[in-house]
Every structure is written in structure tokens, then in C-alpha cells.
Amino acid sequence: MHSVQGSTSKFALHMCDCQFVYFPLNTGQHWVLLVLDIKNRKVRVYNSSSRRGDSLKDIRPFIPCIKVLLPKIMDHYNVHANSGEEPMGGKELQIEAVESCPQQTNAGDCGMFVLKIAEFLIMDMELDGIDADEMPMFRQKMATELVMYSEKRMSEAKGVQMPKFIRE
Helix, strand or coil, X not given: CHHHHCCCCCCCCCHHHCCEEEEEEECCCCEEEEEEECCCCEEEEEXXXXXXXXXXXXXXXXXXXXXXXXXXXXXXXXXXXXXXXXXCCCCCCEEEECCCCCCCCCCCCHHHHHHHHHHHHHCCCCHHHCCHHHHXXXXXXXXXXXXXXXXXXXXXXXXXXXXXXXXX
16 A cells, blocks of 8 residues: 555655546456546546447446445545545545547457556547557557666666666
């Protein structure tokens, strides 16, 4: 729970200092992005596989937990402390499906869609910039970024030799 408190990373913030908190949710067969809007006390659901009309279908079994347990966690960590608003108490969060969520065209891109949607939202970019046809490029870009970050971290570590695949 230290990461919830914002005490484990140099970039971490306590939840009471955030406007939005991003949660990837795996339903067992599918990834969905949940965005907690702290001020408006709601969770927005970004489901990239909801063309059949029911955007909440994949998370329906999880909704009671999200609506009831998440407010208790928010109160435990005084999420509303800096806003001057009342704690959640026994109130439930609203759940809102985002109908304009970009849609995948196959069964294997949901995880990548969650990452790209979160990235675009964090950067305040329009979601229409996410195109299913560009997922292979997004995957390659992310793999490159991860290797570059790993390489940078390894070079900063003293006395640690770079992995062979990076040195070649």
C-alpha cells in the first residue's frame, strides 16, 4: 500500500494530490482501463471491445467492488483531504462507460489499447489518434522505449554490466 500512499517512487503523488487515477483491469480474458475521477467521484470505463453495444459487459462482475470498496480505500487514505470535500462515507462511486472509446479490430490488442488510451489521456490528447491499424507500430515503439529506459538505468548503475542483448 506504500505506492497508494505515494511513498515508493520519486514520481509518486499521494492520491489526495491527484485528479485522476488510472487502473488497468483484467477481467480474465480482456483488459479494460478504469479512470477514477476523484473530484467528480466517478469511474470512467474505457473498453476497446464494446462494439456490441454494452461497454460495461466485461466488467459487470467487478462493478460492486469498484463502487463500494474503492470509496473505502479513498477514505482510508484521506483522498479528499486537500480538496475540502467530505469523505465518501457510505456513498458509492458512479460508473460511466465511455462510448467514444477507440475500438480494437482483433482479440489480442486490448492490453495495448489500455496503455495507449492511458497515455493519450495523461497527455491530454484526443483519443481519435489511437488507430487499431497502428498497434504494431505502437508495440514496437513501446518495446524500444522499454529497452532504452532499461539501458539508461543500467548505465547509471555502478558496477553493473549491461545485458548481452543490449551490448550487441
